[in-house]
Amino acid sequence: MTEPIIKIENLGKKYILRQKEKYITLRDSLNNLIPNLLSKNNREEFWALKDINVSLYDGDVLGIIGKNGSGKSTLLKIMSRITYPSQGQLTIKGNVASLLEVGTGFNPELTGRENIYLNGAILGMKSIEIRKNFDEIVNFSGVEKFLDTPVKHYSSGMYVRLAFSIAAHLSSDVLLVDEVLAVGDAEFQKRCLRKMGQVAKSGRTVLFVSHNMQSISDLCNRVILLSEGKLIGDGKPQDIISQYIDKIRNVADKENNINTEGRKGTGLVKIDKVEFDNLISGEEARIKMYYSSAKRNDKLINCRVAFAVKDLKYNLCFICSTEMYFEDNLQLNPTGILECTINKLPLGEGEYVVDLFFEENNVVVDWLKDSMIINVSAGKFHPGVRQVPKGHEGKAGTLVEHKWSTL
Amino acid sequence: MIKNKNDYLIIKPPSGLLNIDWNELWKYRELLYIFAWRDIKVRYKQTVIGIAWALFQPFVTMVIFSFFFGKLAKVSSEGVPYPIFVYSGLLFWNYFSSSLTNASNSLIKEQNIIKKVYFPRLILPISATVTHLIDFGFSLLIMIGMMIYFKMQLSLHILYILPLLLIITTISSSGIGLFLSSVNVKYRDVRYILPFFIQILLYLTPVIYPVSIIPENIRWIMYLNPMSGVITIARSMFLNTGNIDYMSLLVSLFISFLYFLFGIYYFKKMEQYFADII
Structure with missing residues (x-):
């Protein structure tokens, strides 16, 4: 050269x-x-x-x-x-x-x-x-x-x-x-x-x-x-x-903990741990977010808590946020657990990256990008034989329920 | 510091006291015009209001000062009508104070650009100063109007003295502005002190009173302030209140250069931290 x-x-x-x-x-x-x-x-x-x-x-x-x-x-x-x-x-x-x-x-x-x-x-x-x-x-x-x-x-x-x-x-x-x-x-x-x-x-x-x-x-x-x-x-x-992804995985694997490098936000409230249960394609998945606040005793007001799921190419699959479920001005205890249920997990078999987000009263208190890797197992999302198109194994993106018919 | 050797750009930790890359500054001159053009454009966007304000503000100040200081307090005006006496002072003072204020706030105002793009930072305070020349031009129109009204003789000295006075005012306001703008980046409360500082400076400058009322033995202190010289000479020039004091012209020029050098020195010293602390 x-x-x-x-x-x-x-x-x-x-x-x-x-x-x-x-x-x-x-x-x-x-x-x-x-x-x-x-x-x-x-x-x-x-x-x-x-x-x-x-x-x-x-x-x-x-x-x-x-x-x-x-x-x-x-x-x-x-x-x-x-x-x-x-x-x-x-x-x-x-x-x-x-x-x-x-x-x-x-x-x-x-x-x-x-x-x-x-x-x-x-x-x-x-x-x-x-x-x-x-x-x-x-x-x-x-x-x-x-x-x-x-x-x-x-x-x-x-x-x-x-x-x-x-x-x-x-x-x-x-x-x-x-x-x-x-x-x-x-x-x-x-x-x-x-x-x-x-x-x-x-x-x-x-x-x-x-x-x-x-x-x-x-x-x-x-x-x-x-x-x-x-x-x-x-x-x-x-x-x-x-x-890069291995690096997140290595930290994240320890008892389902989260990789906190590059954490942003004021730190008033911290997300300590997130548990993903029953990560099977097409089944009911439960996500528990444990958070705590060292500095607050009163209720946290106007909260917005969310997690985002991305594929390994970092394309966004979906976001689950409290603001889409609760009324405005969600009040939370300063320390607690939030549970989110996804009725039918719309993800194909494979690995995904998760971002976590916590906001109180329009101030970002904790924001963890690429905080963990989750592993979704094969399941039955679609009633058909095949769950993902040929050649898309492990990179199918978000699954959508759909039907076909001949006219 | 950055050196351009042929086509190579070398970036390394800053060292040395004062090195200004004049070549680079020259290369970026277009940006200086653009910044000045933008400020003028935005200010005079609503043309009527913009120009009216540039005329109205010094005029009203003159009327109020004439009433309180001239008519009621009977401040000496060296034998010329007080309105034109005070206006000749305000003409240069307004240019000085507004360009100083603007230059001092220029870095904070453009912090978004400073954080995202490189260019010689010196451009910002300097273009902020120069922008006010337009206002000076409008104020000068009123001055000419008043000279006609009060039937003043126009001396030919004006042709070379006026540009000189403008140069002194510009380099002293941008010199002090360079210093204050960098202090302003570091200490965010400076901008609240600034209007007070300028107010004080107005009373320390012979704008509303003639320099002759100051006892002779301490008058030299006035010349640490280049605006004292500028305004006194402006009066001899516009109002024939005396011969033009060339000595004081030189002293003012010299002092303003000192301020300018100090301003640049301090600015360059602080420049490396601007993007980190702004």
Whole structure:
């Protein structure tokens, strides 16, 4: 191989953890001046990334996977120069465009046309470039008719389409993308994926962070897996995705416990354990969620508790949420067990990934992505002989009751 | 720090005191225009109200100040009518204070962009400052109107003194703005102190009173504030209240450069943390 396009050497990023506050104020700093001088070093260091070494070559499309907080976004942020590394070095040949979000800097008061120029410039396009691509951007977005309407009057779909269209016309040697595809309707998402595929095929080097294993395996020729800031896997998409799933399985297998890495939310209430009973295709499954709150004695108000089931490609199968069953403002004891019954489990034989979610009064208190792997055994969902189509064993997605007849 | 060597981009931990990549800044100049253009566009979107406000605000301030300080308190105005005296001060003061306020809040206001896209951050406070030149232009129209009304002689010095005064005002407000905008990122309560700070500065600057009422032996302190020089010279220029004090012009220019350098220095020092703490 020739020279690498991107060379990451011993890259690390350290954050100083402050106490709970989100930001500091001058007043607090002045108040704490004397105590801080007396008791030195109550600061805690935290390495969001450590000792990362990767080299990428021309035309590589690299997928970055890992749980929340594993350092994926930090890596992308360093590469796009939004934040600085604390150690190591990163060499990139050519120019870089980064898409950590679509529509960055859109101004609601300005029209679609004006926002194309504004957002384009923010993303680093020259105005000549924007003018040259203007018609194409407008066509791709499908908002021609509203070009001279302030974007505050746009529907969220139109807004996202316009934003993505601008971004899709960025020309650079290296493109960094962070889950921007998680927006817009399904049809538009497909278009975005196609566009990304084209970009990748045109020989540019692309780095792509996503939770969706399907798009990762569709687009990338190489995947790296991060965990707690360290690189723990680097290789072919299929191998690394299985490594990732094995990793969840290993932790999750211990007495049906959950993998808590990358846990989000305030932590006021924590989901301690989830039991899946009778996981047989087509039978009644019972799910028990054990939760507890160390800090609260009164009732939890306006709760929303849910779990989502995804296949191993991370396509969503279904979500079960209390809000679909109970009236609004569900009140719960600060510690307790919730049971959910699925009358006829609509999943084929195989493994699935589960996300858990707990919200109190519009505040996310606990959110565990990819917290466990569940194993569904074969059963009789369909009355026929075959339960899943040929060739779809273990990856049938959600099952739906249906009938056929000849007319 | 980041270096562009040929086509290579090298990203590593920041080191060194002050290195500004002028080439890069130049490459991004278009973004500076775009930010300024956006702010102007949004502000004057409703054209009538936008321009009316730019004219109305300094005019009303002038009327109120003239009534209380000129008519009731009888503040000296060096022999010219008080309204035009105070307005010549307000003209530059408004530009200074509004661009300073805008620059100081510029980073916080654009935190979403800072967290998602790279560009030289210096652009934000500087474009926030420059945007207010438009307002200055409108206020200048009132000034011209008042000079005609009060039958003032227009001196030719205006052709080179006015741009110089604008430069001094712009670099001192963006210098202080660069400093305050970075402090503002770190300490979120600074923005609440800022209006108070600017209010105090108004009384420490000879806007509503002439510099001549300050005892001669402590007058030099006034020159730490470049706006003192700017406003005093603006008066000699518009109102012929005295000869143009070139010494004080130079001192103001020098001091404003010092503020600007300090602002840039502090800003660059803090810049590496912006995305992490904003």
